[in-house]
Amino acid sequence: MSSSDRAGYDGASYDIELVRKDFPILDRVLHGDRPLVYLDNAATSQKPRAVLDAERDYYELHNANVHRGIHVLAEEATALYEAARDKVAAFIGAPDRHEVVFTKNSTEALNLVAYAFSNAAALGAEAERFRLGPGDEVVVTEMEHHSNLVPWQMLCQRTGATLRWLGLTDDGRLDLSNLDEIVNPRTRVVSFVHQSNILGTVNPVAAIVARAREVGALTVLDASQSVPHLPVDVTALGVDFLAFTGHKMCAPTGIGVLWGRHELLEVMPPFLGGGEMIELVTMEATTYAVPPHRFEAGTPMIAQAVGLGAAVDYLTGLPGGMAAVAAHEHALTSYALGALAEVPGLRIIGPTTAVERGAAISFLLAGKDGRPIHPHDVGQVLDEQGIAVRVGHHCARPVCLRYGVPATTRASFALYTTTGEIDALVEGLAGVRRFFEA
Incomplete structure (x- = not known):
């Protein structure tokens, strides 16, 4: 399903494509022909030319x-x-x-x-x-x-x-x-x-x-x-x-x-x-x-x-300043939660709605047989597709212990993240399942 077919995102008040041009690293191509999809912003953000x-x-x-x-x-x-x-x-x-x-x-x-x-x-x-x-x-x-x-x-x-x-x-x-x-x-x-x-x-x-x-x-x-x-x-x-x-x-x-x-x-x-x-x-x-x-x-x-x-x-x-950043990321999080809900075998760890929620989503992914795919394997296969996410306990191991999971995969967004990158993540997770079903 394309971004135009999904509900839950009403656009940024600033021109996101112009913003992305301020961040040189977002133009990188990985593994030969894969455009960088950077979804590890909770770990560190990218830097604008300024x-x-x-x-x-x-x-x-x-x-x-x-x-x-x-x-x-x-x-x-x-x-x-x-x-x-x-x-x-x-x-x-x-x-x-x-x-x-x-x-x-x-x-x-x-x-x-x-x-x-x-x-x-x-x-x-x-x-x-x-x-x-x-x-x-x-x-x-x-x-x-x-x-x-x-x-x-x-x-x-x-x-x-x-x-x-x-x-x-x-x-x-x-x-x-x-x-x-x-x-x-x-x-x-x-x-x-x-x-x-x-x-x-x-x-x-x-x-x-x-x-x-x-x-x-x-x-x-x-x-x-x-x-x-x-x-x-x-x-x-x-x-x-x-x-x-x-x-x-x-x-x-x-x-x-x-x-x-x-x-x-x-x-x-x-x-x-x-x-x-x-x-x-x-x-x-x-x-x-x-x-x-x-x-x-x-x-x-x-x-x-x-x-x-x-x-x-x-x-x-930025036009609208931090209020615009917050509105963009809130809408993007709503969009991502809806998109990830469509992925078979995916379980979100944390709130499943965007109410009082920020733009970091941790999840587990299971294969077609229902067995969990280790987050490190998920992250590695996504990386081969140019998609950067974080895997592990995210320096919050007591949370993982509370929910009985060894680790999670985390996708996190920023002011320059697009719905197209969320779609790439969803498609990438489908590729992860296919890889481990082969």
């Missing part, structure tokens, strides 16, 4: 260290780096540019907060909100990426606190039936994902934040899969910290963001020690710089930050 040019321009014309020199190149590099901070702050609705901390990625941003809770033991009364010990509890969810699970497990091991979690329903949603029990007066921090990288589920942030506030717990939101795909406003969300990464939103690898409320960053213990994060150093002791520099020790990811700023410019410059 981002590639900005990073190259920095290295060719402005390369110097930041915050340290008085020569022209140092001043230009500093201006570009700090301009990127301004752009990110505006992009996520941060009320204060000093609330934006640059990190390598979401993983480092989340670890930064987790280590603050154990580092607080060595500081004074000002760090009381981050002091954790036996009897205290940390709450996560069963759908977390490992980067928002392992740091909290490690924190509990270091401090003697207890880790608890919200479970999952059979249809891939958070089970909030026991929210008041799990998030209770012993809870010190609640850290959870905004949009699941494996299930695609968009979680009810307001309900969880409201309960956390009732008991005085801090909230941390992993927005790695939401900031690249929909409008995000940290003030409207009401969380205390938010983490995301550049490489999933058309920016370079090696750059991420931790946003935190300024009053919390002011008293939060630093994660790394060294140059740039200090106020005064003697042989006996050190005092720390004000946020955000307190958390940006050493030479930062300057070129990557410049690239992130260019990615923000690119996304906001």
Whole structure:
């Protein structure tokens, strides 16, 4: 069935073919004559020329260290780096540019907060909100990426606190039936994902934040899969910290963001020690710089930050901006869910409708005899057809354990994905079944 015959997609408000021309890699041909169908955007997005040019321009014309020199190149590099901070702050609705901390990625941003809770033991009364010990509890969810699970497990091991979690329903949603029990007066921090990288589920942030506030717990939101795909406003969300990464939103690898409320960053213990994060150093002791520099020790990811700023410019410059990206991906997800429902032997892991759901769809595929085809085999045969998907547990192994599957195949979409690529995936999956029936 062709894309014109399927319902569920009403087109993008921007010219998607013009957008695709901004991404050179989408013109690639693989295995001799197979056009690239890139459906691994939840792992990393492709980069537009504007981002590639900005990073190259920095290295060719402005390369110097930041915050340290008085020569022209140092001043230009500093201006570009700090301009990127301004752009990110505006992009996520941060009320204060000093609330934006640059990190390598979401993983480092989340670890930064987790280590603050154990580092607080060595500081004074000002760090009381981050002091954790036996009897205290940390709450996560069963759908977390490992980067928002392992740091909290490690924190509990270091401090003697207890880790608890919200479970999952059979249809891939958070089970909030026991929210008041799990998030209770012993809870010190609640850290959870905004949009699941494996299930695609968009979680009810307001309900969880409201309960956390009732008991005085801090909230941390992993927005790695939401900031690249929909409008995000940290003030409207009401969380205390938010983490995301550049490489999933058309920016370079090696750059991420931790946003935190300024009053919390002011008293939060630093994660790394060294140059740039200090106020005064003697042989006996050190005092720390004000946020955000307190958390940006050493030479930062300057070129990557410049690239992130260019990615923000690119996304906001699209007709309709992030609202248009979200509308396109929502319609595309509806279309894909309908198309995949037509594939014999295919089972979606996660919500089967586009309601409160993002553009990442994980699934299992069975052959004609009903026996499952291993996702790694599915991915390999699809790759031979030029179709790039992700296979495995997607750094969310507890989700696979919850649904009793060893791994899944995941197709994930972005602002440049087309219905034709969804059709190619459906045809490719038919080819996978034929291959294993031969």
